[in-house]
Amino acid sequence: MKSYLKWPGGKARLAKRVESLLGGGTRLVEPFVGSGAVFLNLPFASALLGDADPDVIGLHRAVQQDAEAVLAEARALFTPACNDKEAYRRLRAEFNAGGQSPAERAALMLYLNRHCFNGLWRRSGSGAFNVAFGRPASPEIPEESLRAFAAKAAGADIRHQGFEATFAALRQGDAVYCDPPYSPLSATSRFTGYSSPFGPAEHDRLVALCADAAARGIRVVLSEHDLPAVRERCLAAWPAVRFETEQVRRSISCNGGNRFLAPELFAVFEPISLAAAA
């Protein structure tokens, strides 16, 4: 099932693969939950979901708390009158000004997500959402998938926090899936589509935390671009790391029309006991 939120790097199609790599556990932990596409498709009874983006977490929490209130607000925005450039700009400015109730803000974000160019979520240096109008033909409220998320997330712990704080909350029996902004494929392709910067220092810290969790007996699966530097970084931090790949369709930078197949890497940080037994 697809998430109700369009999000760069959505992983709905890889969820089954992630499930088999995680190999069980009592609680799913996603430090980079994004649209929640993986969470939505995995059969865990409990979950800890984190993300550094305040609005994506605000949206998930509003849907979790009262999906019908978000849908009611959204119905006033998904109208032919609001599907033009002027209305879009006015609503984008309203969103950036803030001050709405959680349900109003969630509906505004849903509107922007479905009416902006390519479902991008990008902010200016001052933090304002600044993606242009996408001229959608007939945008619809994703009612079914939004309700499905609300039902699945009823008991989930959804937190606005950086990945370090989510790793700090790990406990035995957790299964951790990390889908961070990826390392750039080339020195010139720096665009990630997300709101916070994520560079080599963040990747180093993340891989060290994956290794630390594995050393405590907790399995972590990390998605990344399949680059020699990425494999080296993982191996240096955790020599027992196992690599698996999958060919996925990608789009270059912010031009969603420019698609190609690229190998996606899964780095599986096996806990020490499993690695020793292998």
Ligand SMILES: C[S@@+](CC[C@H](N)C(=O)[O-])C[C@H]1O[C@@H](n2cnc3c(N)ncnc32)[C@H](O)[C@@H]1O
């Ligand atoms: C690739 S997306 C996740 C995609 C998600 N798995 C899905 O299927 O839609 C990466 C996410 O990392 C979040 N992020 C960026 N920097 C972060 C940080 N330092 N800590 C936690 N989350 C961060 C972004 O807001 C974004 O939602």
